[in-house]
Amino acid sequence: MDASAGETTVPRSSRQQEAADLKATLKHLRTEPRGWVFSLKLTLCVVLTGAGVALALQPVLWCRIVGVALTGAMFAHAAELQHETLHNLAYRSRRANTVTGIVLGLPMLISFAAYRATHMRHHRDLGTPLNREFFDYGNQYGAKGDRSRLAVGLDWAVRFSMAHHYVFFIANLGRSLLGRDFADENALVSRRIRRDHFLAAAVIAGLGALTWWTGYAVIVWVWLLPLLLVAAPVHAVIELPEHYRCETLNRDPFANTRTIRSNRIAMWFTNGNNYHVEHHLMPNLPIERLPALHTEVRDRIRYFHSGYLDFFVKLLRK
Template identity: 90%
Template sequence: MDASAGETAVPRSSRHQEAADLKATLKHLRTEPRGWVFSLKLALCAALTGAGVALALQPILWCRILGVILTGAMFAHAAELQHETLHNLAFRSRRANTVSGIVLGLPMLISFAAYRATHMRHHRDLGTPMNREFFDYGDQYGARGDRSRLAVALDQVVRFSMAHHYVFFVANLGRSLLGRDIPGENAVVSRRIRRDHFLAAAGVAALGALTWWTGQAVILWVWLLPLLLVAAPVHAVIELPEHYQCETLNRDPFANTRTIRSNQLAMWFTNGNNYHVEHHLMPNLPIERLPALHTEVRDRIRYFHTGYLDFFVKLLRK
């Protein structure tokens, strides 16, 4: 598939082996995870989430609307922070990565264990027909084929509502309650997935109990509305550019993945997800080192945009 207008093309001779060889020349970029950096990220996320919840519980409508938006945005941001823990890049301790990853996934009902298992396979299988991602949007990569505009539009409704994800969560919660293993996962991973689903269900139950005890719609304003109206579509927006309409049957990360060089605010909010080619090239590189890696490889990147707005404007024009 040709690069879209405005994207930087590199010779198609760049292949998976070349990328592997390139990694050997970039070892100088590797550093150990700095836990204090991620701790600051967690603290800021927690503070902004707390502010959002406080606003959402105010009796003034405009405060509640602002609170829903801020809380939902932080739910989506937490999912991006969780991605860092999947790779054990947040802390040096595997246990610390696991605990923080579990907590970060709770607002959006994202099982750390399920996400991690699927995501590691995604890194392994990207560029092959075996590739699957944890967040299933139906039309994952924009292969429109002969479908009508209406069918494509319905695909996007499913994508931005994240309906598949929540159906998947409910199905796995049912399996967990019945003590069953998760399809495609071994007994150990299935046990960890059941743990995550029980914790998420307990959190929802606690919010429900608080709603009943206070007589106010707490669960609606501080979780359900932020989740459905803000977090889900925002998370889908962040994820959409990663591989959408790239060469996803090509093993070369410069061809199957997209990078967006955006502003500092977007990089913070997406937790470096905009440097996605760089992440797939060196998935064990700490997130804060991705801009340095981008400087080294930017001329090789086939699918590139100068900002998220640039990507979506060009996408809508197609």
């Protein structure tokens, strides 16, 4: 039975100790990041994105539609690959992770530095009232309450349009242009966040200049439509199950997070995000090792679904 955020109180220290003891028995799963594995995933993402862009620029309408859909899907996939770089799991080199992560975040206007700082705090604070996520949709975890249908509808509209994220980006770009630091971040992280926003603004300006020079709506077909119509809702769909209506005031990762045992295509597309309990249990474990961890702990997971379709069907029924 799902419990909404706020329904579970402070966890018992025995559960934290149990999780720590469990992780100690799973040390044999740890391996060093294998850069060649991530490079293969990155190459496939680049190739598919290029194919999507090529189709989106064709004069035939059906080609454009397919191209926009493929490009947008790859934007969302790139955000999942970026998540791996946040944890320095893509490559052994921290610099390689940073550079790759910055580039992967550009299509969806995701600052690598801001995302990383917020995401590390999310791992630290999940299970406490201090927990915040980088992609914050307001009623983030589906807390139940006396809310009107209009309010609930607005929640879903905000989530699947990711309107909050674009407003957040514009506000932070303005702050960057003014040279200001960011709340909760030190001077170094603030400088890196400004760097990411300047790079994203430069890419947008470059696409705008290419559009003006060619007289063709390049920026619309290869970025704006894929971002708004495909990448945003797809990203929201991937992210929604992670903690939605789990026990998010419980420090136990088996209670505050959800795992979805899906097919290989879904695991590739979400870059292992479906194994989210496992990721929160051992966040420094390389993504390709999560299925092995799942085999070890699957009987302990409270919030489990056999596939994304299973999750959303049960969610709609409620």
